[in-house]
Amino acid sequence: xxxxxPGQPVRGSKSxxxxxxxxxxxxxxxxxxxxWHLYSGPNTFRGLQDYCESISPTTLNxxxxxxxxxxxxxxxxxxxxxxxxxxxxxxxxxxxxxxxxHRWTQSFKENNNKS
Amino acid sequence: xxxxxPGQPVRGSKSxxxxxxxxxxxxxxxxxxxxWHLYSGPNTFRGLQDYCESISPTTLNxxxxxxxxxxxxxxxxxxxxxxxxxxxxxxxxxxxxxxxxHRWTQSFKENNNKS
DNA sequence: TAGCTTTGCTATAAAATATGTAGCGTAATG
DNA sequence: CATTACGCTACATATTTTATAGCAAAGCTA
Numbered sequence: 001x002x003x004x005x006p007g008q009p010v011r012g013s014k015s016x017x018x019x020x021x022x023x024x025x026x027x028x029x030x031x032x033x034x035x036w037h038l039y040s041g042p043n044t045f046r047g048l049q050d051y052c053e054s055i056s057p058t059t060l061n062x063x064x065x066x067x068x069x070x071x072x073x074x075x076x077x078x079x080x081x082x083x084x085x086x087x088x089x090x091x092x093x094x095x096x097x098x099x100x101x102h103r104w105t106q107s108f109k110e111n112n113n114k115s
Numbered sequence: 116x117x118x119x120x121p122g123q124p125v126r127g128s129k130s131x132x133x134x135x136x137x138x139x140x141x142x143x144x145x146x147x148x149x150x151w152h153l154y155s156g157p158n159t160f161r162g163l164q165d166y167c168e169s170i171s172p173t174t175l176n177x178x179x180x181x182x183x184x185x186x187x188x189x190x191x192x193x194x195x196x197x198x199x200x201x202x203x204x205x206x207x208x209x210x211x212x213x214x215x216x217h218r219w220t221q222s223f224k225e226n227n228n229k230s
Numbered sequence: 231t232a233g234c235t236t237t238g239c240t241a242t243a244a245a246a247t248a249t250g251t252a253g254c255g256t257a258a259t260g
Numbered sequence: 261c262a263t264t265a266c267g268c269t270a271c272a273t274a275t276t277t278t279a280t281a282g283c284a285a286a287g288c289t290a
Contacts, residue, residue, distance in 0.1 A: 232290090236285105237284105238283105238285090238286105240282085241283100243278100246276080248273100251270100253268105254270095256265105258266095259262105260263080
């Protein structure tokens with residue numbers, strides 16, 4: 001699996017615009033979920049496996065490697081942890097949580113009238 | 116493919132927490148790229164195909180259906196367009212663009228010293 | 231120190247998802 | 261009519277993810 005690094009061609013962008021590389025990275029299964037979860041504190045491999053109910057160890061390991069290579073997480077004595085960059089990214093992701101709960105959920109209620 | 120709707124079980128969350136449903140939806144290939152791109156204006160199926168250099172029509176069509184079912188895009192006379200909800204979501208995504216350019220890119224430069 | 235448990239992870243096969251290519255039906259244009 | 265562009269479907273192939281088993285290393289515990 002190609003590691004999406006800004007400035008290098010990635011899935012969906014030959015120019016390797018940073019945002020495209022980031023969307024590629026975060027678009028892989030479980031990537032955002034891992035970042036989201038680690039914000040609540042460091043966790044072990046098995047702990048993450050439990051959190052991501054249906055992730056396979058193969059995929060978890062692949063994702064962890066990618067996120068490490070992309071400077072978002074690192075390993076410490078306490079387990080996998082968000083780096084400073086990872087925390088910054090989480091903080092950008094966070095507003096999506098309340099938006100999803102309050103606004104997005106609402107949108108499904110408006111559509112009873114649809115076909 | 117299961118459409119991730121808040122409140123219903125989705126990939127990675129039996130409880131269907133809205134944020135998990137959203138991460139599932141946006142985590143699918145090209146989903147974020149489509150939202151990102153449509154913010155610059157309505158576009159046609161073929162226009163989106165060109166933008167997403169390597170997407171197949173099959174996947175594009177699947178993704179468009181999902182995004183429509185999830186109230187983020189709709190079809191108008193001008194082509195596919197972000198809904199008001201889609202625009203709100205884009206605005207949450209937008210800060211990631213400059214973060215990727217300025218901060219994330221920087222993180223790769225710091226790591227020359229690594230193994 | 232021998233056994234048991236936990237942890238991080240690999241191997242492998244099967245299932246799910248995405249790509250690549252061809253091309254159909256419709257509508258507009260000439 | 262013929263040509264073109266559009267939205268999309270079909271289908272075979274390739275890639276990615278899951279599911280399951282299990283191994284090697286480290287930490288108890290007796």
